Amino acid sequence: MTARHLFALRVVPSLPVRQAAGSAAIAAVLLVWWFLTSGVTPEARTISPSVFPSPMEVIRGFPSLVTDRNLIGGIAASLNRVFLGFGLALLVGIPLGIVAGSFRLIGAAAQPISLFGRTIPVAALLPLTLQMFGIGELQKVMFIFLATAPFVFHDTARAIASVHDRYVDTAQTLGASSADVMAKVLIALALPDIYATIRTMFGIAFGYIMLAEVVDAKAGLGFIMLQSQRRGMPEHLVATLFVISALAYGLDALFRFFQRGLFPYREDHD
């Protein structure tokens, strides 16, 4: 493979080449980071340690992040809120979405409300939920719920509605009742798309929870980051960032794993 071939338009390189490219980019970022934060004394550094820590400081900060700052408890608190709030969003959004996608009159009725829900800025949901639910766990759960439910609903309805008419026609000429069409055709064929929505929205919900925790919380990853900033411990802040990133990746990998098992007939798993 020549260098010219590597830069050809839209030609997909082999997996090792792609991985090498990704690793090289990470190495470059680390190198720049290391260079900008290196120096024997704080004054000798291009970026002062009070502004941004060096890679080694972040690594050395990990043990105390776990022991002193209760990282594990923070992860548990954040995940718990996401599971509750997002779980509630699925419980409400998916059945309603199925109904709205199957019965077009109900879909039309829900359309403006759904649009309103999806256009509320997340930032606006913070004061709103604080106003409505006070400070505490309920507010965080409801924040996640309100931020994700309209999207879960909308995407589910769209997945159901976009099942092609020819499948419905076929089922009916094979003697399917309306209930059969809904269960065996509409839901069955839309399920992979609904699952893909759940996977994407879960990732977004996991990102959103930090927002609520930064504003007000007694525990959670967002809380740890805010405290780190206030106490002047940037190495904990940055280390938490890496933990969040790894966690998000791990959870998504779990979703992908189940996606492969659940829908072997779909090849587009990424």
Place this chain on the structure above:
Amino acid sequence: MTSDATPPPASATPPPVVKFDRVSKTYDGGYTAIRDVTFEVDDVPGHMEIVGILGPSGCGKSTVLRLIAGLTPQHPATSGTVEVMGKPVAMPGADRGFVFQDYTSFDNRTVQDNIAFGLECRGMGSAERTALAREWIAKVGLDVDRDAEKYPHELSGGMRQRVALARTLILKPRVILMDEPFGALDPGTRYAMQDLLVSLAREVQATVFLVTHSIEEAVYVGDRLFIFSNAPGTILRQMSTPPPDRPARVMQREASFLDIVFEVRDIVDGIEESAGAAT
């Protein structure tokens, strides 16, 4: 639909399998696809007809099939009556099977479960319907051991249409509606599918309506031909053709067969020319 209330005449002869009486269809936009289509296909025990339907594109062939099936938005007709076995068509049902040109296998079901779909809707038990489905996999020329557990995306176009045929025939429909079912297949596969259709339609004793753009296919498979005029479509000619009693590949090369094909082609070309002159 004024004649809904009139009871069928009391007589010993069974009602026609399909009867169109001055059927017209004007779509919501105001476009009239078919006008005053009238025909009868009689129920003659032991002689199940295959009706080939030819006509220029857009003349309403699919509209006619979907009216028989009871599928919206073609159903209900704007005027006239559509009757199947003496009863006005009210909605789709398994007594009128449909094979579409588009591949309509359910992606989430294996070949076996696709074929068992209708039986499942009837409430047949899992073991029983699986056994029947496997019988039909073999009947349509697929390999039970190799293909039963495959998903549609692993099948070729010809195999998918075999599945579609099996899925319909397993329900023993009285009428089979086929809308260019072999249109996307290569010629060799097409011959094989024509032979398969003829033998299986005889086996399940079904009346078949086959819409096709291939004159050879219509003349070969059909016992009878309907030739439609330009839109708004109406039946211009009905003619009988020799029954398909030899393999497609053999019969479609015979001189007597080709004579009929040329005769039909002249009629069809005549229709298309008149359309060209009109516009």
